[in-house]
Amino acid sequence: MSEDAFVPVHAIKGRGAATRLAHRFAKDERSAFDDGWGTLHETQAEDEDLPPVATEVRFEDVKSVLTGNESPDIYFERSLNPYRGCEHGCIYCFARPTHSYLNLSPGLDFETRLIAKRNIAQVLRTELGRRAYRPSSIAIGTATDGYQPIERELRLTRSVLEVLQECRHPFGLVTKSSAVERDLDLIAPMAAQRLAAVYVTVTTLDGELARKLEPRAASPQRRLRTIATLAAAGVPVGVSVAPQIPFVTEDMEQVLEAAWAAGARSAFYTVLRLPWEVAPLFHQWLALHYPQRADRVMARIREMRGGKDYDADFATRMKGSGPWAQLIAQRFAKATRRLGFNRERFEMDLTAFRPPGAAGQGSLF
Template sequence: MPDVLIPVHAIKGRGTATRLAHRFEKDTRADWDDGWGTLEADAAEGRPLLETTVSFEDARSAIVRNDSPDIFFDYSLNPYRGCEHGCIYCYARPTHSYLNLSPGLDFETKIIAKRNIADMLRADLGKRSYVPKLLNIGSGTDCYQPVERELRLTRSVIEVLQQAEHPFSLVTKSSGVERDLDLIVPMAADRLAAVYVTITTLDPELARTLEPRAAAPHRRLRTIRTLAEAGVPVGVSVAPQIPFVNDDMEKVLEAAWEAGARSAFYTVIRLPWEVAPLFKQWLALHYPQRADRIMARIQEMRGGKDYDSDFASRMKGSGLWADLIKQRFEKTCHRLGFNRQRVELDFSQFRPPAAGQASLF
């Protein structure tokens, strides 16, 4: 990867400030001061807000099978490529490189929607070889990011799962999941659905820079309460844990428990491929005085590297600092009562969709 360049300024509403060249790109370019003060002028005046564009693709299948031993679900489904939430730490950013797009600003502003995702899901479920197992929606990019309000692809997926009585779990940072309670609540009553809401921090200022277009922390807590009061099994994800950045894990867990969450999990920050230089840019921009200290702790959990993809440690890290985070999480969960009863979904109700069933569109 090229040397990390420090952006001149943050872009309002975006997680990263650059269109970092992806790892397959042959040519890289960067702004440089030509002596006319143009960079300083841009910083003083501010650049125009970047608009989000949406393009469409026809997926060849809907379900991705998981063979990673450190992931709790067997299948995953993502209606969108890219995510407007703009979380700077997102491990899915490098997937935009395969589209010849930047994992930086392009990942946040160029969203690809799989417009036939519901039809492909129905076809996958109808195959004779299909065996129902736990299917997770939104494991890569958030299935309730802003564009879902209009496109309703996630809702169409849940409708197919409801018709087939297929269990699923769902992970989101968005209050948009509340829109689909009319589908999720009856499925939850039949042990066919569970929802997990990610709350990285309760600090609104930190959340605004770390996850600029995701729902505010207090709004996510309200979503947990709404789900729990409706009878939906709801958990909280306090991921990722970033040393010296979001150090309020205990407070997040306490607030989530009070709101009604009864299960919890965490991961430590992962910096694969282009995520590492993007995150270093973000640190230099927002935490210049402690950037080196933060990266030193991250590298300490990764055997001295920015990232280690070993299945045994990629989610939780290793070493003293990783052990400390683990102890904090486990002791807080034990004190509050998290994870005492596992959510068991019922796969015996699954009914393959009828052949030739009409499209939802």
């Protein structure tokens, strides 16, 4: 029998998922059943009085940290993520299914049972120092946010930036957190050397919706202030208005206008992706928060995915296909063109790279 305890399906304060949904490799799955004796309702009432679900952090020593990318629809060649799982709890996160490989739930476990790669800086130093290594911009936080709450104490993302600064290695990072401002002492000087750029995700300006979608991320207004702070420090900053969810995130143009006013000068978007266990988790989320429009939302999502919840085809997985996907693309293109986004391409300097001394050079001097 699965060790995952049954959690009644109701919104859990501060969490995106409502259940420890069984992962796809589990042999058994538990679900609620109304036996007619009222026990289901009694269990739900008792569970609502339980204390909040606590966050646990485990540590691991990894053998490698740089992940290569060969997907034609992704702009970066290498990525790095200091953490597995993310306390921000974004219900739409496409990285949730990765917790299945750890024998953990992509639901509550993904946002409450976190894995910290405590030796990430040492391993990165070794990888950058290999004789065959050739620099290309490293994307940080592409799966899980490098500035989620536990970064305040663990400082693993900062340790990565310190190695990159030492080696003069270019990077770009994506975050929803204002905590990135803490590391401006590293980021701003590197940006001045064309070695750093930051992208802040602002899914919506609706604070109530953001608390449901991304319960432990910074508020939309706080993220806009982060964009302004980064821009004022001379950091090239962009905005991600991803993911676009039909009939849920309806203020793309307003987000782009606010981000432009704050200082962002590049922008991109994707449409909602529902791979593996993300689909049933999102279904639960819709039923909890927007039951009246759940069918309409899923109909539009399937319309963009050839009638399915998700289609992993490289040609369409980021932007979808069909009339609704075309409408979103047209709205984005019109708004960014009107505001002035993406007119200048920020090129990273790959020529400044120097291997780290301890791992990358054999000199005795």
